[in-house]
Amino acid sequence: MRSVSSVQLAVDASSPTPLHRQLYGQLREAILGRRIRPGARLPSTRMLAAEIGVSRNTILNAYEQLFAEGYLDARGGSATRVAECLPCDVMCVRGRQEGELRLTGVTRRPSSRGAMFSAAHRTCCSEEGPPRPFRTGLPDVGEFPSRIWAGLVARYWRRPSRALSGYGFSAGYPPLRKAISDYLRESRGVCCEPGQVIVVAGSQQGLDLTARVLLDPGDTVWMEDPGYLGARSAFAAAGARLQPVPVDQEGLDITAAAETDQTARMAYVTPSHQYPLGALMSLPRRLRLLDWARRTGAWILEDDYDSEFRYTGRPLAALQGLDTEGCVVYLGTFSKVLSPALRLGYLVVPPALVDVFTAAREVAGEHAPMMEQAALADFIADGHFARHIRRMRMIYAERQAALIKASSGFDGLFEVEPRPAGMHATLWLGTGMDDQETSRRAAEGGVDTRPMSIFWLRPPDRHGLLLGYAAFTPAEIREGVKKLSAALRGLGRSRRRSAVTSSRRPPSNSSPRRDL
Numbered sequence: 001m002r003s004v005s006s007v008q009l010a011v012d013a014s015s016p017t018p019l020h021r022q023l024y025g026q027l028r029e030a031i032l033g034r035r036i037r038p039g040a041r042l043p044s045t046r047m048l049a050a051e052i053g054v055s056r057n058t059i060l061n062a063y064e065q066l067f068a069e070g071y072l073d074a075r076g077g078s079a080t081r082v083a084e085c086l087p088c089d090v091m092c093v094r095g096r097q098e099g100e101l102r103l104t105g106v107t108r109r110p111s112s113r114g115a116m117f118s119a120a121h122r123t124c125c126s127e128e129g130p131p132r133p134f135r136t137g138l139p140d141v142g143e144f145p146s147r148i149w150a151g152l153v154a155r156y157w158r159r160p161s162r163a164l165s166g167y168g169f170s171a172g173y174p175p176l177r178k179a180i181s182d183y184l185r186e187s188r189g190v191c192c193e194p195g196q197v198i199v200v201a202g203s204q205q206g207l208d209l210t211a212r213v214l215l216d217p218g219d220t221v222w223m224e225d226p227g228y229l230g231a232r233s234a235f236a237a238a239g240a241r242l243q244p245v246p247v248d249q250e251g252l253d254i255t256a257a258a259e260t261d262q263t264a265r266m267a268y269v270t271p272s273h274q275y276p277l278g279a280l281m282s283l284p285r286r287l288r289l290l291d292w293a294r295r296t297g298a299w300i301l302e303d304d305y306d307s308e309f310r311y312t313g314r315p316l317a318a319l320q321g322l323d324t325e326g327c328v329v330y331l332g333t334f335s336k337v338l339s340p341a342l343r344l345g346y347l348v349v350p351p352a353l354v355d356v357f358t359a360a361r362e363v364a365g366e367h368a369p370m371m372e373q374a375a376l377a378d379f380i381a382d383g384h385f386a387r388h389i390r391r392m393r394m395i396y397a398e399r400q401a402a403l404i405k406a407s408s409g410f411d412g413l414f415e416v417e418p419r420p421a422g423m424h425a426t427l428w429l430g431t432g433m434d435d436q437e438t439s440r441r442a443a444e445g446g447v448d449t450r451p452m453s454i455f456w457l458r459p460p461d462r463h464g465l466l467l468g469y470a471a472f473t474p475a476e477i478r479e480g481v482k483k484l485s486a487a488l489r490g491l492g493r494s495r496r497r498s499a500v501t502s503s504r505r506p507p508s509n510s511s512p513r514r515d516l
């Protein structure tokens with residue numbers, strides 16, 4: 001080991017690390033540790049090479065790397081000096097005491113907004129690993145017409161046009177906005193022009209944008225209770241106060257909401273198929289909700305996430321179609337009808353909000369991938385989308401029937417009642433059974449379920465399991481039911497007679513309020 005002034009530099013010729021890297025690392029550490037002070041002059045390459053006993057090129061390489069990273073300054077052929085302003089000063093890693101850098105043990109915290117994201121995320125527990133019965137929220141992506149889709153996407157990539165290869169349109173590719181508005185007008189009774197459609201990266205981005213554009217921290221949101229965790233996360237991350245509102249067979253209980261809170265800035269609703277209980281919001285409730293929004297100046301966010309899959313009865317048109325005040329923001333997704341991997345969804349916003357939502361979409365990642373947007377526009381316009389929905393509606397209806405039939409064969413251990421819509425069903429558990437524990441046991445037994453209690457903001461008075469059936473074949477469903485029944489049996493024979501399934505009876509709502 002040789003010394004340069006007060007700094008010990010040593011090279012080890014037997015090390016696999018090149019000599020110049022060894023020197024670079026030692027000098028960098030000495031500079032960062034202020035053992036060589038900013039502005040200090042370094043020995044010439046010739047002198048240092050002689051002192052350490054290495055070639056001059058080795059020193060040159062080490063110095064060059066330090067120059068490149070901003071640790072050294074050389075002013076027009078004069079001496080090499082340590083930079084006055086170090087890269088890490090710029091990155092604000094200065095310790096509080098004595099103005100010294102603290103390279104370890106520095107306390108860095110995210111902003112309070114960052115902390116709100118972490119807190120919001122905790123409410124959203126997702127299942128991991130390959131999908132297995134009864135993972136919720138999944139369509140059968142194996143049935144996705146991937147050859148048609150691949151052909152459409154390839155057509156655009158084979159000869160990429162200038163219009164699609166650069167930065168695109170923040171609010172979405174115009175032909176796709178038109179295809180979406182045509183579809184929504186015809187199939188969902190949504191009242192809109194293509195210019196009101198904002199293409200987003202799935203509903204989740206739509207929820208996040210809506211929360212950020214329409215809510216201030218501290219604003220109250222009426223939240224269906226039980227309700228969708230993704231929406232809760234987005235509102236909580238925006239600093240909103242969540243006001244749980246009970247849900248019954250007619251959807252959101254507006255009377256109960258108005259009795260507990262008069263100040264809400266927004267109501268989040270899933271009127272076509274309440275998530276997770278399944279109620280269809282009645283027409284009188286829809287009108288009352290709109291009337292409330294009109295009187296109070298509040299917004300309504302309508303999440304229409306799976307209304308394409310209604311098996312019996314006539315679907316009610318979207319709530320948005322009844323809005324005469326421009327107070328409803330309508331949210332839809334291609335995650336359920338096509339694939340969640342596409343990350344494509346849409347907002348339909350009142351005309352007065354188009355500019356602000358377009359600006360927010362631009363800030364949040366410019367726009368969705370252009371070739372996929374173009375392919376999707378063709379997929380809809382060429383009729384593949386409508387055909388796929390019709391086909392999947394039949395497949396999912398069959399799968400629900402398979403789940404009901406299979407679950408009725410277990411001697412009353414559990415039972416699933418038919419639902420007129422959707423991709424999931426509820427299995428209510430008997431008194432005293434804990435759904436989180438039951439769900440854990442079921443997972444050990446090879447099936448995924450979601451404990452219903454996670455969807456409640458207030459303590460739930462009933463426990464149950466949410467079962468997704470859409471992504472699984474009837475044979476997989478039958479096998480899953482066997483595994484689930486084995487797990488339930490294992491949970492205690494004494495209780496099993498009291499485990500009854502129903503999608504009919506939401507819990508009573510007498511419990512006190514609990515904020516997120």
Ligand SMILES: Cc1ncc(COP(=O)(O)O)c(C=O)c1O
Pocket residue numbers: 137201202203204205228230270275303305332333334335340344345
């Ligand atoms: C109520 C609700 N909204 C929206 C979505 C879809 O989310 P995304 O479009 O972000 O995949 C889901 C998916 O489970 C949902 O349950």
